[in-house]
Amino acid sequence: MSGGRDLTSNAVGLCLLPSDLLQDIFIRLALPEILRLKSVSKTLASVISCDDFRHLYGRRSASETWLFLYKKRSPRASALHGFNDRSCRWFQIPVAGILLPVVPPGEDLYFLTASGDFFLFSSNNCRELIAVNLASNAVKKIPASPLGPRGTSSWRRSGLKLIAGPPGSDSFRFLFAELYENRPVLFAYSSETDTWQSLEGKEIDNNTLTRFNEREALFLSVIHRRRESVLVCAGPGNDAPIVCRPRFDGRVVEEGLAVGLIAGNMSDRLHVYGDGKMVIVRSDGCDGVRVFGSIELWGLSIDGRGWEFISKVPKRLVERIKKRYGAMMGCLEERDGIIRIVLLSNYRGIWDLIWLCYDLERQDWTWVPLPDDGTSGLNMAGIALSSALKLPCSGS
Template identity: 55%
Template sequence: MDDHRNTTPNAIGLCLLPQELIQNIFLSLVLPEIIRLKLVNKSFSTIISDHTFVRQCNSLSTSTTWLFVYKKRWLRDAVLHAFTDRSSDRWFRIPIAELLKPVDFHGEDLYFLAASANVFLFASNNVREVVAVNLVAVTVKRIPPSPLGPRGTSSWRRSGMKLVTDPSGSGHFRFYFAEFVGNRPVLFVYDSITDTWKSTEAEEKGGDGVLPRGGVHVFLSVVHGPRESVLVASMPECDAPVVLRPRFNDAGGLTVGFNWGNMIDRLHVYGDGYTMIVKSEGDIGNRRSVRVLKGVELWGLSLDGRKWEFVSSVPGDVMRVIEKPYGVMMGCLEEKNGIIRAALVSNCEGFWDMLLLSFDTKSNRWNWMPLPDCKMKGWNLAGISFSAGLTLP
C-alpha cells in the first residue's frame, strides 16, 4: 500500500506506548493504512499479526465499503485508487505492478473488471486473459478461458458479471457472468477451488415464487430493450439459474450504457436487482456535447421478477447541489445490507468528476458525497467497482 511518508521517528515514539494502546490506535485506521504499518518494523508487524487484533480489525473491516478506481496507464506503474467514507478526505494508492509481474502481459494496459473482499479481477485485451489478484495474500492467479473462449476487455459487461468471495476469508471465490448463447441466456461460473468453469442455461421462471432483491441472490443483467430487460438470477436454493424479464410500465427511450453528447437523455446503472436511472438535459449554450445532470431515480426488481418498481428519487435539494455538466458518464451500483450505493463518474472536456450516492432502504433516506480529486486529468478510466470485506489473513 502506498502513500508513504517518513514514518521512522513517529514509529519509534509509538513503539514506546503500551501494546493495548497501540492496538486501539491501529484499529482506528483503515485496512490499507494498517497493512502499510505492518511493513514499518518488526514490532508493528507482531502487533498486527496478533490473533486478537486480526479478529477485531476484520470485524470492523467487513462493514466497510470501498470504491476502487483503476486508471489506464503503463503496466509498470499500475495503481489502484481506493476510497472509503471512513477516511473521506483522500484516496489511497495501492500499487499492483509488482504483484502482476509473474503474469506476462507484454507491457499491455489492463482493465479492472470486479472486486470482492481481497480479490480483484483484471483482464487484458491483447493476451485476452483474466487474472485474480489477492491484495492481502499477495498472490496472482490466471483464470482459464471461459467455455466461450478467450475474451477481449469489451466483452465483459459490468452489469453482467459479479465476483463473490467466500465469507470465511479463505480467499476462495466465484466469478459469475451471463451471456446470450444461441439466443438463450446462459450463466457461466468459475470456481477458484476447482479451477474450472460451469455453464448452465437459465430457465424461464413461472408465475410463482419470490425473488428478494440483494442478499445471497446474484442478479446479472444480460440485455435491455426500450421497455423490457433480461436478467439471470442465481439462487442458492435452485439447481438452475432463472431468466427474468422485468418491464417498465412507461419507459420509452430508456437506454443502457454510456451517455454521449445529446443522443441519449437517460443512463441506466444496474446492479444486484436494482437500476438507477440518471436523467439529463443537453444543448448547454453552444456546447452540444455537454449535458447537465437533472434527476436520479432508483428502481428495483419486483418480487415476482416481472417488472421494475419505482423505489425513490433523489430529492430536489440534493439534486440542486449535485447538478453538474458532463460530456460522458458511467457508473456502478451495489447493494449490501439494505444500502444501495452508486458511483457516478463523469468527464467534461477532459476533467473527471466522481459522485457517491447511497440510499438506505430501511430509513428511506438518500445521502451523497462528492469525492476528492483522484488526479485523473489526462488519464482514461479503466475500471471501477465497489467492494466490502477487506480483511487481514
C-alpha cells in the same frame, strides 16, 4: 500502499506505547495504513497479527465499502486508487509488482471488478482474465470460459460478479451471464476447482418466485431493451438460475419520471444496472455538453416481472452535486440494505466522481463527498465498488 500520512516516520515512537493503546489507535486506521505499519516494525506487526486485534478489526471494518479506480498506464506502473468510506481518504494500491509475472510488456489491461482482497482484470491483447489476491500478493490466470477468450470490450459490468471466499480463505468465484444461442446462460468459475460451469436459465414461474427474497441471490444483467430487460438470478447453490424479464407498464408514477424509456433523446439518459436495481440519470444539454437534472432509482417487483419506482434523489441534493459532463459511466451495488451508486463523468479531460447512497429501510439519500485524487487528464480503465479489504493472516 500509500496514504497522505507519513506513518512510517512515527513507527519508533509508537513502539514505546502499551499494546492495548496501540490497538485502540490501529483500529481507527484503514487497512493500507495498518499494512505499512506492519511492514516497518516487528513490535507493531506482533500487535496487528494477534488474534484479538484481528477479530476486533474484522468486526469494525465489516461495514466498510471501497471504491476502486484503475488508471490506464503501462503494466509496470499500474496502480489502483482506492477510496475508503470510513476514513474518507484515497489510497494508492500498487499492483504492478503482482501483475508483472503474468502480464507481457505492452499489454492493455482493464479492471473489471473486485470483492474483498480479490481484483479481477481483463487483458485486451491476450484476451485473458487475471485475478489478483492482494492479501497474499498472488496472481492467477483464469482459464478461458466456455465462450472462449474475450477482449476487454466483451465484458459488461452489470452482467458479472466476483465473490470472495470466507475470511481466511484464498478462494473466489466469478460469475457472468450472457445470451448463448438466444438463451440466457450463467457461466460460473470456481478457483477451488479451477473449472467453469455452464447453467442455462429457467424461466420464472410461480414456484420460483420465493428465490427473489433470498438475501444470497445474485442478479446479473443479460440485456436491456426499451420496454423489457432480461436478468439472471443465481442462488447460493448449483440450482438452475432463474430468468426474469421485467417490463415497464407505462404508468406514470411521478411527473417527470422516465417511465418506459421511450420519450426524448436516449443519449440524454444514462442507465446504470446492478444487483437487480436500475438508476436512470436524465440530463439536458446540447453540443455534447450535458447537465443531469434528475436521478431515479428503480428495482424489480416482488414477482420479478416488472420494474418498480423506488425513489428519486431530492432536488436539493441534485443541485449540490450537478456538474457539466461530456461522457458518463457508473456502477451500482446493493449490500446490507444500502444501495450505492457511483457516477464517473468527464468534461474536457477533467474527471469527476459522485457517490450516492440510498438506505432502503430509512428511505433516505446521502452523499459521500469524494476529495480530488489527481484524476484530471488520466485515462480511466475500470471502476468498481467492493466490500472491505481483509487483514492478512500473520504468515502472509
